[in-house]
Amino acid sequence: MQNILTDQINYYRARADVYDESISSGLETFDIGKSLLSKLGKFDQILELACGTGIWTETLLNMGNHVTAVDAAPEMLKIAKEKFGDERITYQQADLFNWNPDKEYDLVFFANWLSHVPPNAVDDFLSKVKKSLRKNGVIAFVDQHAPSDADKAIAEKEIYAKRPLAGQEFTIIKVFYDLEDLERRLEGLRLKVSVEKFGENFFLMRGKQNE
Numbered sequence: 001m002q003n004i005l006t007d008q009i010n011y012y013r014a015r016a017d018v019y020d021e022s023i024s025s026g027l028e029t030f031d032i033g034k035s036l037l038s039k040l041g042k043f044d045q046i047l048e049l050a051c052g053t054g055i056w057t058e059t060l061l062n063m064g065n066h067v068t069a070v071d072a073a074p075e076m077l078k079i080a081k082e083k084f085g086d087e088r089i090t091y092q093q094a095d096l097f098n099w100n101p102d103k104e105y106d107l108v109f110f111a112n113w114l115s116h117v118p119p120n121a122v123d124d125f126l127s128k129v130k131k132s133l134r135k136n137g138v139i140a141f142v143d144q145h146a147p148s149d150a151d152k153a154i155a156e157k158e159i160y161a162k163r164p165l166a167g168q169e170f171t172i173i174k175v176f177y178d179l180e181d182l183e184r185r186l187e188g189l190r191l192k193v194s195v196e197k198f199g200e201n202f203f204l205m206r207g208k209q210n211e
């Protein structure tokens with residue numbers, strides 16, 4: 001498993017330069033997700049995990065005072081920094097499987113990341129996220145609840161996908177988590193959960209700390 005998690009980082013490091021172009025056909029769907037995300041309100045300190053090139057960071061900057069943007073791939077962080085500078089963003093390079101929150105946040109957000117977390121690591125990851133919440137803090141995340149045709153074409157077994165890139169082939173984790181299962185996991189962390197589907201196969205899930 002460790003090899004696959006390393007391959008997954010290497011895949012995104014290699015893809016950083018072409019990432020924005022490669023997801024351009026999905027931008028309209030993400031615009032719907034961004035407007036749902038904006039409706040969560042205003043926050044002071046925001047943590048964005050697996051920020052990539054910053055596709056969602058601009059929306060987060062409009063929702064809060066300061067964003068801490070974390071990703072394992074320096075190439076991704078470099079592109080995000082070129083786009084948004086560092087006046088209201090702190091960039092942190094970290095492997096989220098060996099990460100611990102450095103402080104508490106009002107909103108923790110991640111997009112297209114949970115599907116890359118293997119099932120046996122989901123609870124550990126979500127409880128770390130919960131630990132990084134301030135009182136009345138919110139967790140929100142966007143992901144796919146079902147595979148697209150393109151996902152089906154490269155699926156390998158239940159949790160792996162083979163991703164070809166520039167003459168190489170990488171193996172990554174790709175899991176389409178059941179929404180009810182995710183809701184139960186968040187409720188187990190004493191979060192009040194709501195979920196909204198958008199586009200063909202995306203969702204935004206929100207978990208708010210019970211008072």
Ligand SMILES: C[S@@+](CC[C@H](N)C(=O)[O-])C[C@H]1O[C@@H](n2cnc3c(N)ncnc32)[C@H](O)[C@@H]1O
Nearest residue numbers: 012050051052055071072073076095096111112
């Ligand atoms: C599908 S991209 C999502 C990027 C961005 N959130 C978006 O929606 O466009 C997955 C991101 O996870 C990052 N990543 C992969 N493995 C990681 C790890 N172990 N720790 C932190 N980030 C990781 C990749 O570098 C990549 O930026």
